[in-house]
Amino acid sequence: MATLLDEDDPKPKQRRWVMPVRILASVAMLAILFTRIPDFSLHELVPDPSPGTFAWLAGAVLLTFVSIVMSAVRWQQVLHALDLDGPLAHLVRHYFAGQFVSNALPSTIGGDVVRVSRLSRENGESPGTFASVVLERLTGWVVLPVITFVGLLVNPGLRDLGTATHVAVAVAVTTLVGLVVLLVAVGNQHVGGRFADRDGWRRFAGSVHLGLDRLRRHPTAAAHVLVAAFGYQLVLVGAALMASYAIGIGDEVGFTALLVFLPAVLIAQVLPIGISGLGIREGAFVLFLQPLGVPAHSAIAFGLLLYVLTLVASLAGAPSFALGGPKGARKAPSAVGAAT
Numbered sequence: 001m002a003t004l005l006d007e008d009d010p011k012p013k014q015r016r017w018v019m020p021v022r023i024l025a026s027v028a029m030l031a032i033l034f035t036r037i038p039d040f041s042l043h044e045l046v047p048d049p050s051p052g053t054f055a056w057l058a059g060a061v062l063l064t065f066v067s068i069v070m071s072a073v074r075w076q077q078v079l080h081a082l083d084l085d086g087p088l089a090h091l092v093r094h095y096f097a098g099q100f101v102s103n104a105l106p107s108t109i110g111g112d113v114v115r116v117s118r119l120s121r122e123n124g125e126s127p128g129t130f131a132s133v134v135l136e137r138l139t140g141w142v143v144l145p146v147i148t149f150v151g152l153l154v155n156p157g158l159r160d161l162g163t164a165t166h167v168a169v170a171v172a173v174t175t176l177v178g179l180v181v182l183l184v185a186v187g188n189q190h191v192g193g194r195f196a197d198r199d200g201w202r203r204f205a206g207s208v209h210l211g212l213d214r215l216r217r218h219p220t221a222a223a224h225v226l227v228a229a230f231g232y233q234l235v236l237v238g239a240a241l242m243a244s245y246a247i248g249i250g251d252e253v254g255f256t257a258l259l260v261f262l263p264a265v266l267i268a269q270v271l272p273i274g275i276s277g278l279g280i281r282e283g284a285f286v287l288f289l290q291p292l293g294v295p296a297h298s299a300i301a302f303g304l305l306l307y308v309l310t311l312v313a314s315l316a317g318a319p320s321f322a323l324g325g326p327k328g329a330r331k332a333p334s335a336v337g338a339a340t
Helices: 011-015 018-035 051-081 088-104 111-123 126-154 156-160 163-187 200-216 219-246 255-268 280-292 296-323
Strands: 002-005 335-338
Touching: 018 280, 018 296, 051 088, 051 126, 051 200, 051 219, 051 296, 088 111, 088 296, 111 126, 126 156, 126 163, 126 200, 126 219, 126 255, 156 163, 156 255, 163 200, 163 255, 163 280, 200 219, 219 255, 219 296, 255 280, 280 296
Parallel strands: none
Antiparallel strands: 002 335
């Protein structure tokens, strides 16, 4: 879970050391992975250029773009559940701008703060917009573990892969337990309600409390949020499946294995250790995919390809980010806590 600051907050200037340290951490993790691969050559990371490869890559890129649009749909459903307006075209634009900031710019400011800042300037509802982004991220805490368990249910063979299976299940269970603890704590008026007007982590708790209170009154809207969240994550699985075929490991991996292991990777890569999950994601894929017969260098290449796909899709947000958000409206909140 990462702390997000306001676009105009001077604090990032005081934290210039954070980004270099995170870059070094990612480089170190990748270096360790590469040094543990015997008889490895860098050209093995690049798939053979063939019409089939380019077709799979094109499909993966397309689905990655679609996943960002689906993220905006998920966000819109959360806004509706909170009785807030959000034209989908505007949300898509803000989401692409946020992705550009998160993945393409060397900044300590998270992309979610761009969304909060710009939408709250449009609707003048800073607390509600703040809460919508927090809750939208928290849907991953519900959906990703469920997808892992569904994959294990559908494909029993994935239950006996030793450490890979145990780690995937542990990540899913820990995530759900953490979510339950969080919801119980902030759902209480005496705990969550008292922090509704505070900053930082306390404001995060207050935002979750505000969102839960409204979702209880709109169970149908809450169901729509979960449907959109599952749709978004399944599109990501589809993009990853196409990427696996692009580098020649699709037959070894398969759809159900991605259902089981990709959620754990997505959860792990949000840890604020490296930059954009580099190093963590690739190491996780080595752990999860080697029992399926995927060589370590191919698992690393798979992780790097997923990062490149996200980066390419994020570049579409450059024009929106450069144009900036709406002018002359209210200022956004100073901090947002984001989850998966």
